[in-house]
Amino acid sequence: MIWAKPKISKSNRNFIFEIFTNANCIYALVFLSTSLTTYFKTGSFSALTYHDLVDVLELNAIYVSVYFLISLVFLLNKKPKNRWDIFRMLFLSGILLLLSSKMIITGAILIFIIHAVFLSGIKEIFKPRVLIPVGIILALFYFSGSKVINRFLIEKNTDVNEVLTSPKFNRVYPWTGTSFRLLQLRILYEQVQEEDIFWKGFGLFASRDNLAIRHKEFNTYYGYHTYNYHNNYAQVFAESGIFGLLILLAMLFITFKKAIKTRDMLMGYFALIFSMLFLTESLMWVHRGLLFVVMIYSILHRSSKTSV
Structure with missing residues (x-):
């Protein structure tokens, strides 16, 4: 089946992933909006995490995390990046943390490290344009609540x-x-x-x-x-x-x-x-x-x- 498909130019490939990423951002906004409504009604932070976050469309948090991570990786690999790209990266990173898939979060961190070390160089890691987004993501992880963090800690049992x-x-x-x-x-x-x-x-x-x-x-x-x-x-x-x-x-x-x-x-x-x-x-x-x-x-x- 792969051999039968027509070749795709790099510009067309980027166009496909751009549309895919924008669609994912819209879905993420819908998930967040509906979950926030539930959160304000119930006061339960669980409404903003894992499967509850995507319950409005009866989806699986793991599969949604995969889609969002592909978009995040596309944006990370995009050159040059504008402010809209950086905003979408931060937004999708925050949603991925709320979706709480341990393997997806681990994969995202590993990819960020590989990208920073092998493509940008170690010196680039300590520049503000790298440290600020990383700091924001870590802050989101810290304030995302014990439910997300406990999904990692419980594995030690x-x-x-x-x-x-x-x-x-x-x-x-x-x-x-x-x-x-x-x-x-x-x-x-x-x-x-x-x-x-x-x-x-x-x-x-x-x-x-x-x-x-x-x-x-x-x-x-x-x-x-x-x-x-x-x-x-x-x-x-x-x-x-x-x-x-x-x-x-x-x-x-x-x-x-x-x-x-x-x-x-x-x-x-x-x-x-x-x-x-x-x-x-x-x-x-x-x-x-x-x-x-x-x-x-x-x-x-x-x-x-x-x-x-």
């Missing part, structure tokens, strides 16, 4: 050994994001050992029944019985086998390689974002996630100096 060895849990076990994902990987390991899935997998969307059975055996909270692996690599391996996983890894490797070869930082940041996000979300298992990844992948590769 993960008991890795217990999750990987306990024969059973109870319905009120104190799961964290990390411990739940470790359990899913443990289940995948057991599936590979006990089921004939290494080469061909269960089939598309066919892992759900086996996951549910194993969660019942572990006596986990019933809501988890319908969850996917929350790891795109594990999801692809479980449903498509080792060859499906190798194809996914090859796609990311090719993207990294082309980004380095063509010095296309936007493509490199894209590969980094999704390489990290695939560790915590089965992004391509959901239709909108699959469509988004394929679209961005196609746009970036067909606008690169060398085509796939």
Whole structure:
């Protein structure tokens, strides 16, 4: 499908991402406005964070965070930047903090560091035009409330050994994001050992029944019985086998390689974002996630100096 798409000039690519970014800013304004209304009615700061922030459109905070981070990275990579670009960067950064996705926030910080050190130089980091935006973002993080910060701190309660060895849990076990994902990987390991899935997998969307059975055996909270692996690599391996996983890894490797070869930082940041996000979300298992990844992948590769 990538080969069949027409080539896109860099100016057209920037135009596409400019429209995408403006649309995201409008959505962010809608989310913030409706959440502020709820906040003033209830006095609960949770109305401004995580899934509650995007509840007006019944969306998932993680997926919205991905869209906003792509826009933020586009603006970061844009040269030259005007005041409108800087304002949008700060606005989207603030919204990303409120959306509270740990992996997305970590990815954003990592990208800012890479951009500052390798493109601007270490001396540039200490200039006001860099320190002021960073200071504002840190202030937003500090004042965003304990709910956002606690999403990071709660992960230290993960008991890795217990999750990987306990024969059973109870319905009120104190799961964290990390411990739940470790359990899913443990289940995948057991599936590979006990089921004939290494080469061909269960089939598309066919892992759900086996996951549910194993969660019942572990006596986990019933809501988890319908969850996917929350790891795109594990999801692809479980449903498509080792060859499906190798194809996914090859796609990311090719993207990294082309980004380095063509010095296309936007493509490199894209590969980094999704390489990290695939560790915590089965992004391509959901239709909108699959469509988004394929679209961005196609746009970036067909606008690169060398085509796939």
